[in-house]
Amino acid sequence: MRVLVTPEEPSSELADALVLAGADVVDPADDGASPVCAVVDLTNEVASVLRRARDLVAQGTPILAVVGAENLPLLETEDWWDDLAVSPINPVELRVRLRRLAAQMENEDLLSYDDLELDTATYQATLADEPVDLTYMEYELLRFFVEHRGRVWSREQLLSRVWGYEYFGGARTVDVHVRRLRAKLGEERSDWITTVRSVGYRFG
Amino acid sequence: MRVLVTPEEPSSELADALVLAGADVVDPADDGASPVCAVVDLTNEVASVLRRARDLVAQGTPILAVVGAENLPLLETEDWWDDLAVSPINPVELRVRLRRLAAQMENEDLLSYDDLELDTATYQATLADEPVDLTYMEYELLRFFVEHRGRVWSREQLLSRVWGYEYFGGARTVDVHVRRLRAKLGEERSDWITTVRSVGYRFG
DNA sequence: CGGGTGCTGTAACACGGTCTTCACATTGGG
DNA sequence: CCCAATGTGAAGACCGTGTTACAGCACCCG
Numbered sequence: 221m222r223v224l225v226t227p228e229e230p231s232s233e234l235a236d237a238l239v240l241a242g243a244d245v246v247d248p249a250d251d252g253a254s255p256v257c258a259v260v261d262l263t264n265e266v267a268s269v270l271r272r273a274r275d276l277v278a279q280g281t282p283i284l285a286v287v288g289a290e291n292l293p294l295l296e297t298e299d300w301w302d303d304l305a306v307s308p309i310n311p312v313e314l315r316v317r318l319r320r321l322a323a324q325m326e327n328e329d330l331l332s333y334d335d336l337e338l339d340t341a342t343y344q345a346t347l348a349d350e351p352v353d354l355t356y357m358e359y360e361l362l363r364f365f366v367e368h369r370g371r372v373w374s375r376e377q378l379l380s381r382v383w384g385y386e387y388f389g390g391a392r393t394v395d396v397h398v399r400r401l402r403a404k405l406g407e408e409r410s411d412w413i414t415t416v417r418s419v420g421y422r423f424g
Numbered sequence: 425m426r427v428l429v430t431p432e433e434p435s436s437e438l439a440d441a442l443v444l445a446g447a448d449v450v451d452p453a454d455d456g457a458s459p460v461c462a463v464v465d466l467t468n469e470v471a472s473v474l475r476r477a478r479d480l481v482a483q484g485t486p487i488l489a490v491v492g493a494e495n496l497p498l499l500e501t502e503d504w505w506d507d508l509a510v511s512p513i514n515p516v517e518l519r520v521r522l523r524r525l526a527a528q529m530e531n532e533d534l535l536s537y538d539d540l541e542l543d544t545a546t547y548q549a550t551l552a553d554e555p556v557d558l559t560y561m562e563y564e565l566l567r568f569f570v571e572h573r574g575r576v577w578s579r580e581q582l583l584s585r586v587w588g589y590e591y592f593g594g595a596r597t598v599d600v601h602v603r604r605l606r607a608k609l610g611e612e613r614s615d616w617i618t619t620v621r622s623v624g625y626r627f628g
Numbered sequence: 629c630g631g632g633t634g635c636t637g638t639a640a641c642a643c644g645g646t647c648t649t650c651a652c653a654t655t656g657g658g
Numbered sequence: 659c660c661c662a663a664t665g666t667g668a669a670g671a672c673c674g675t676g677t678t679a680c681a682g683c684a685c686c687c688g
Contacts, residue, residue, distance in 0.1 A: 292516040296523070303507075306517055312496040313510050319500070329575075341575040343620045355646060356622035393648060395664065417656070417663065559635055597637055599675065621645080621674065 221322055222246045224255040224281075226273055231263050233308055234286055240311035243318055248276060255281065256322040262287040262294075263307050273300065282321035333366045333412075333424060336405075352404055357382075361397050365413065369424030372416045394421070425526055426450045428459040428485075430477055435467050437512055438490055444515035447522055459485065460526040466491040466498075467511045477504065483564055483586070484532050484544055484571065486525035504585075535570045537616075537628060540609075542567055556608055561586075565601050569617065573628035576620045598625070 223243045225234075238245060238259070246255050258281055260273045273283055285301040286309060287294075295304060302324070303317050323329075329341035335348040343359060345352045354362065364382045373381075375391035383389070398421055402410035414422045427447045429438075442449060442463070450459050462485055464477045477487055489505040490513060491498070499508060506528070507521050535542040539552040547563060549556045558566065568586045577585075579595035587593070602625055606614035618626045 289514050289516070292514065292520060296516075296520050304517075304520065306514060310493050310496065310510060312493065313508075316496060316500055316508065342626055343576050343623055357647070389647095390649065392650090392664090396648075396666090399665065415664070561636070594638065596639085596675090600637075600677090603676065619675070 221257075221318060222255045223318060224248055224258045224277055226258065226260055226276060230259075230261040230286075231307070234259075234261050234263065237309050237311045237314050241315035241318060243315075254278060256325045257281065257318055258283045259318075260285045260301065262291055280325065282324050284317060284321060331363065331366050333369065334409075336366070336409075338363055338366060347406070347409070354404065357397055358401055358404065362401055365421075365423035370422070372420050372422045374420040377420070425461075425522060426459045427522060428462045428481055430462065430464055430480060434463075434465040434490075435511070438463075438465050438467065441513050441515045441518050445519035445522060447519075458482065460529045461485065461522055462487045463522075464489045464505065466495055483567060484529065486528050488521060488525060532571075535567065537570050537573065538613075540570070540613075542570060551610070551613070558608060559604075561601055562605055562608065566605055569625075569627035574626070576624050576626045578624040581624070 221243050223238070223245060225238070225245050226248070228248065230238075255277060258273055258277045260283060262285055277283070282302040283300065285295060285304040286307050287304060289306050292304075292306065295301065303321055305314060305317055329339055331338040331340060337346045338359075339345075340363065345354050345359065345362070361378070361382050364378070375394040378394050379387055379389065379391065383393075398413055398415075402413055405412060412423060416422055425447050427442070427449060429442070429449050434442075447463075459481060462477055462481045464487060466489055481487070486506040487504065489499060489508045490511050491508060493510050496508075496510065499505065507525055509518060509521055533543065533545045535544060541550045542563075543549070544567065549558050549563065549566070565582070565586050568582070579598040582598050583591055583593065583595065587597075602617055602619075606617055609616060616627060620626055
């Protein structure tokens, strides 16, 4: 989860909490790294200076204000922030709030590989921005592959992890679904799923 | 600012903070006193018991969860609350959060999507300025969809969130209500509610 | 009190899509 | 070259959903 922090030298306590919360701090100068949330550290600053936080990030990016208890009243009349946390902040609380704000950005549910995108919230798939019509099982299998790319999975493993642990059926079922997936991915992308003879399949 | 508190005997610390924050606690039994926010005190309770908070207030009423730091992880996987506060809670922080949630409530008096408008204050719906006659359940379901458009909801999730957490009934009930909704929305708008096979329904 | 009316939940059925399986063709390795 | 493993196509079983009808209720009105 990528967040932008301002001012760039936050209190060491906030920096620690961000690490514990599992957040990656991005460089404001790096245009490519779009954050899912901005964190404004008001522990040592006055609010008026930092209203400009809105200008630092793309419109729609939620803003979390971190503030000392004594400065809370200052925020009451402001409306540029989307959530607040009182320092010293609990890392778990920070993570919960960041997650929630990121979900508001609704980018967290997006899985992607090359020009494939899977939106797990809407169950929609696109290839090069063109919608692809996948059936339920096709979608579940492809999602598993994208989430676990780079290693070989046996048919039995795929059956238990995608179809369900209690599933009892022929292993060839996997083959057929792989085939249909390759067909829907198209000619040039069909090698995304590699057959490893006598072992199983690998994605990516 | 009127708030509903559950359980009815909150910790004395929360009770004090509510007074200091300037909140009036309403009686759950009093139907006339509609609160602008519900406060769920999880300091001494487990979350699972109190998901029912959603059932205590009208749909759309925001819910503030008050939780001890040690129980924070419990809330991470839940989605029935709109904001949270870690106890012991600062009265000023409580006031700021309640204000924000109450404002959110007021802004939702008018919900709209395309040429559909829902007036949650009067329970009236219009399509292209033409009034539509919706039954109670139809209205509640449509309102949930409009408020949570853009993602898929399983039948079980819809039963929990629209019918109530303690509701136990067949999942097919949702199907029938979706059908009735589609019929009243009319031919050309019936695809607002998309069926996602083996998963559920998505609005918008 | 009794009948009517509208809302809600559930059961039953039909239809269409999807999954699974099978038979057969093709490939690849020893 | 042979055998095992995999690709391919089609057929049938199965599952999920749309649709309709109906029963139980609550409510209203005479």
